[in-house]
Amino acid sequence: MARKRVERVVIAGGGTAGWVAAAALVKQLGPLISITLIESEEIGTVGVGESTIPTARTFHDLLGINEGVFMRAAQATFKLGIAFENWGRDGSRYFHPFGSVGRSVWMGDFQHFWLEARRQGLTQEGYGAFSLEQQAALAGRFSQGSKPPLAYAYHLNATGYAAFLRSLAEPAGVRRVEGKIRKVELAPESGDIAALELESGERIEGDLFIDCTGFRALLIGEALGVPFRDWSEWIATDRALAVQTESVGPPVPFTRVVAHGEGWRWQIPLQTRVGNGLVYASDYLSEDEAVSRLLGAIDGKPLFEPRPIRYRTGMRASTWKRNCVALGLASGFIEPLESTSIHLIHVAVTRLLQLFPFAGMDDALTARFNAQSTHEWEGVRDFIILHYKVSERDDTAFWRRCRDMPIPDTLAQRIALFRESAAAYQGGEDLFRVDSWVSVMLGQGITPREWHQLGKLLKPGELGQAFGDIRRGIAATVATLPTHQQYLNDYCKAR
Numbered sequence: 403m404a405r406k407r408v409e410r411v412v413i414a415g416g417g418t419a420g421w422v423a424a425a426a427l428v429k430q431l432g433p434l435i436s437i438t439l440i441e442s443e444e445i446g447t448v449g450v451g452e453s454t455i456p457t458a459r460t461f462h463d464l465l466g467i468n469e470g471v472f473m474r475a476a477q478a479t480f481k482l483g484i485a486f487e488n489w490g491r492d493g494s495r496y497f498h499p500f501g502s503v504g505r506s507v508w509m510g511d512f513q514h515f516w517l518e519a520r521r522q523g524l525t526q527e528g529y530g531a532f533s534l535e536q537q538a539a540l541a542g543r544f545s546q547g548s549k550p551p552l553a554y555a556y557h558l559n560a561t562g563y564a565a566f567l568r569s570l571a572e573p574a575g576v577r578r579v580e581g582k583i584r585k586v587e588l589a590p591e592s593g594d595i596a597a598l599e600l601e602s603g604e605r606i607e608g609d610l611f612i613d614c615t616g617f618r619a620l621l622i623g624e625a626l627g628v629p630f631r632d633w634s635e636w637i638a639t640d641r642a643l644a645v646q647t648e649s650v651g652p653p654v655p656f657t658r659v660v661a662h663g664e665g666w667r668w669q670i671p672l673q674t675r676v677g678n679g680l681v682y683a684s685d686y687l688s689e690d691e692a693v694s695r696l697l698g699a700i701d702g703k704p705l706f707e708p709r710p711i712r713y714r715t716g717m718r719a720s721t722w723k724r725n726c727v728a729l730g731l732a733s734g735f736i737e738p739l740e741s742t743s744i745h746l747i748h749v750a751v752t753r754l755l756q757l758f759p760f761a762g763m764d765d766a767l768t769a770r771f772n773a774q775s776t777h778e779w780e781g782v783r784d785f786i787i788l789h790y791k792v793s794e795r796d797d798t799a800f801w802r803r804c805r806d807m808p809i810p811d812t813l814a815q816r817i818a819l820f821r822e823s824a825a826a827y828q829g830g831e832d833l834f835r836v837d838s839w840v841s842v843m844l845g846q847g848i849t850p851r852e853w854h855q856l857g858k859l860l861k862p863g864e865l866g867q868a869f870g871d872i873r874r875g876i877a878a879t880v881a882t883l884p885t886h887q888q889y890l891n892d893y894c895k896a897r
C-alpha cells in the first residue's frame with residue numbers, strides 16, 4: 403500500500419503539551435503542513451506543571467520566544483535549582499543546583515578534589531558551597547548579567563503558559579476547534595487513525611495525530627491500545643493534591659520539595675502566588691490525612707480547596723504508534739520531583755520536528771523516536787528512584803518499603819560506582835549531568851569509600867588555595883547580584 407504523505411496534523415488536547423506542539427510545529431514547519439488543535443474547555447487541563455529545568459530556555463529559543471514577554475504572561479520567576487528537605491534524614495537539607503559545581507578536569511570531576519580536600523581538612527564546607535547557582539539561590543539573588551552567567555530555568559503559571567503559547571500559535575496559522583472528541587475513527591484497512599469525531603458531529607480528518615489528551619490518552623491508549631509500562635513498583639506515590647496560596651514574601655529563586663512520611667510536598671513561587679502540592683502513596687496515607695497535612699504545612703492563605711489528582715507512574719510501551727505520537731501526560735507520567743515533565747514534552751516535540759514523517763509513516767523513524775523516548779524516560783525514572791532508595795529514613799512503612807525495594811540494574815550500577823569510587827557519569831543522550839548525580843547522591847547520604855587521587859598530584863598548598871579561590875569568587879559574584887524580586891520588577895513584572 404502506498405504511504406500517505408503527511409500534510410494535515412491534528413493535535414488532540416490543548417494543555418501544555420498540545421500548545422507546545424502547536425506553537426513549535428507552526429513555527430518550524432508552518433508552510434509545509436496544516437495544523438488543527440482540538441480542545442475542550444469543559445474538560446479543562448490538569449492545571450499543574452509549574453517548575454521547569456534549564457532546557458526550557460533552549461526550546462524557547464527555537465520558538466523565537468521573547469523571554470520578558472513570556473515571563474510576564476506566565477507570571478514566571480527564575481529558578482536556580484531545588485532545595486530538598488527531609489530526604490536523606492528527617493531534618494536534613496541539601497540543594498540540587500543547576501550549572502556546574504566547582505571545577506572539574508578531564509581525569510576527574512570536582513567531587514574527587516572536594517573529597518580529598520575534606521580528608522586533608524582543607525575545607526569543612528559541603529559540595530554545594532562550590533556552586534554559584536546554589537549560593538545565589540540561598541541568598542535570594544539573581545541576574546542574567548552575572549559573571550560567570552547563572553544556569554537557570556523558570557517557575558511558571560501552567561494556564562498562563564498554555565495561553566501564551568496559544569497566542570503565538572493561532573496568529574501563525576493553527577486552527578483551534580473547541581469541542582469534545584467522542585470517537586477516534588480508525589481506517590479499516592490500515593488500522594491508522596483516520597479522523598476524530600466531535601460531540602457536535604464535526605469530523606476532523608488528518609494524516610498525523612498528536613495525542614495530548616492528558617491522562618485519558620484517548621488516541622494512543624484507548625483507540626490504539628498501546629500498553630502502559632507500570633513503574634509503581636519503584637515509585638509508589640499515586641496521588642497528588644494541588645493548592646495555590648497567596649504569597650507571604652518575595653519569591654525565592656528555587657523550588658522547595660519537602661519529604662514527609664508517605665511522600666513529599668512542593669512549593670513553587672510565582673510572581674503573584676505560590677503553587678503548593680502534596681504527593682503521596684494512597685496505600686499508606688488517606689486523602690483526608692493528606693489534605694490536613696498539606697493545609698497544615700503551607701504558609702499563605704489558600705486560594706481554593708486542595709484539588710485531588712490521581713495518577714499512575716510509567717510510560718506507554720511506544721509513544722509513537724502508527725500515525726499517532728503521544729506527548730505529555732498521554733505518553734506517561736513520572737512524579738514532578740525533578741520538574742522533568744515539561745522537559746520531556748519539549749524534547750519529544752524537538753525530536754518530532756527532526757524526524758517528521760513527511761513522506762508518510764515509516765517504521766525506521768518510529769523506532770528511532772521510540773528508542774530515544776524510552777531512553778529519556780528511563781533516565782528520569784532512575785534519577786527519581788534514587789531519591790527514594792538512597793535515604794536513611796526508616797521512620798514509616800513507606801520509607802522502609804523504599805529502602806527494601808529492588809531497583810533497576812541501571813541505577814544499582816550507578817549507585818555502586820559512586821559508593822565505591824565517587825565516580826559518576828553522563829552518557830551521550832542522558833539528561834542529568836554529573837553534577838546533578840553527585841549533588842543528589844551526596845545529599846541523600848552516600849559517602850564514597852574511595853575517590854580519584856588526582857588531588858594529591860597538586861603541589862603542596864595548591865588544593866587549599868584552589869578551594870579558597872572558588873569560594874571567594876562565588877561570594878564576590880553573589881555580592882554583585884540584585885535580589886531576585888528586584889530583578890523581576892525591573893525585567894518582567896507581571897501585571
Ligand code: FAD
Nearest residue numbers: 415416417418419447448451453583616730731738743744
Ligand atoms: P492536560 O493539561 O491534562 O491537557 C489535556 C487536554 O486534552 C486538555 O486541553 C483537555 O481539554 C483535552 N482533552 C481531553 N479529553 C478530551 C476530549 N475528549 N475532547 C477534547 N479535548 C480533550 N511538569 C513539570 O514539568 N513540572 C512540574 O512541576 C510538574 N508538576 C506536576 C504536578 C502534578 C501533580 C502533576 C499531575 C503533573 C505535574 N507536571 C509537572 C506534569 C505537567 O503538568 C504536564 O506534563 C503538563 O501539564 C502537560 O499536560 P498535558 O497537556 O499532557 O495534559
